[in-house]
Amino acid sequence: MKRGVLAPLALAVGLVFLYVPIVSMIVFSFNASRLVTVWDAANSPTLHWYRELFGNEQMLDAAWVSLRIAAMTASGAVVLGTLAGLTLARFGPFRGRTLLSGLATAPLVMPEVITGLSLLLLFVSLEQLIGWPQGRGILTVTLAHVTFSMAYVSVIVQSRLAGHDESLEEAAMDLGARPLTVFFRITLPLILPAIASGWLLAFTLSWDDLVISQFVAGPGSSTLPMVVFSKVRLGVSPDVNALATLLVSVVALGIIAGTLWMRHLSAARTLPQQEDDRT
């Protein structure tokens, strides 16, 4: 019965391992001392580092840049990634399918330094050849982010579609529905949860990316991770703890709200049926 204890123990240890750094950042973001690891009991807890953070123009500007890039990235990646996932899961064999499937999965594992360098060289060479994209900035960062995050969307959509067989779509077709109608009335509602989580994932990946952005960003398009990285490279700084705490809180609140909303949706879907049963 050794196995019965070992796995739960590893799960507990692993979860502690995953959360200790995050909890330590949250706790020390309220610490008055500039020494990040010494707890100044006399003056803590304090919101000093939060005030400092919101007074930091450079960070706020970078956050705004990152936010815009992430929103554009997520929207572009969702469209392209959904199309890729849909064609791979539903269109059967077509010429070049293997290549598309390879192209859509390679970005998941490709080391970021390679992707970043290759995209920069593409942008520089294209500018020489056709004059587009002019210089580097928010546009080039967004194009780069769409490219790697659409791969994640494609995988999510594909695995969602793989979980459902094609009988619904076939039935609609046999009843004479046109392909576009089938897509909007059946396939799209089916993969909507996958598209929603794909959008959020693409947003997070873009918001989080440092390496690729550093290669393809230009002056004036410094993203938040780029600013944070140049800061933490010089040493630990407590206002970064405050930033981390804010990000963790937003994500946690978002996930709680999302879970509640999903519960609400499924409750709303079952309720009318129950009422029907009663009448």
Add this chain to the structure above:
Amino acid sequence: MSGEAGKGAMPARADRRRRTRRGHGARLAIAAPYLWLLLFFAVPFLFVLKISFSSVLVAMPPYAPLIEWVGNQSLAIRLNVANYLFLFTDDLYISSWLYSLKVAAVSTVGCLLLGYPMAYAIARSSPAWRSLFLLLIILPFWTSFLLRVYAWIGLLKNNGLINNALLALGIIDQPITMMQTDFAVYVGIIYSYLPFMILPLYANLEKHDLLLLEAAKDLGARPRTAFLRITLPLSLPGIVAGSLLVFIPAVGEFVIPSLLGRTDQLMIGRVLWDEFFANRDWPVASAVAIIMLLLLVVPITIFQRLESRELGGGRR
């Protein structure tokens, strides 16, 4: 159309369905992601390859063109192989390459040893607990990767939390140096990539038919035997997928070793970064990328095969 006719084995209904579906809309649906990925993912490698044969120039962009007009009517193609010769003769590149492989391999094994029992425990827990555990595994992934790596500096420093705790408990009387060591990089990579190991393993373990284990038990197999003979072999695709998802990006990892790792021994991702940003030697950086790509092409291909089989599995 001749290609379609060759597939006579396909049932008539499926054949008709496929043919009617391939309208303009469908063609556009295939073309859009295809062209995007070709332009922004495949074609860029050709430019990397091209520039890896160029030489440095103090200009913008800082490399010499490969093709030049010589005189009036002749084109000269100049391929500079010095970058590659340089990579193979200078110890820095070979040692950082081998070091990256070692770090990635050790971290992958570490992820597997911690992630497998975790995935196993999640897959065997009740549905309510299962979704809570999965949420807890994914949650850190949604928060900044950079900040989570940065958090380890505060924990691993000489006057960091771990050393302070151990000193206070009297377990050690000298702080242990953990920052800028191999250990710190292993911890950082295992920590950051753990969800990538757990999720494919969980997806695999969750699908197992528990009747197999019961049958083994009825036939007198001890739990350990049943695990080694049934669960472990069945979970092999999950192990391979998870390991590749950790190993391949870890080889080229830049952020973790530059924040936590050694300064006397760089990883290959850092070498590429420094060649590009510090030395502004784009051709050598490109050659480093090409070599890295050639050496990773086998694991990447295995991953693609596995992934497309896994995702295509539910399709009739």
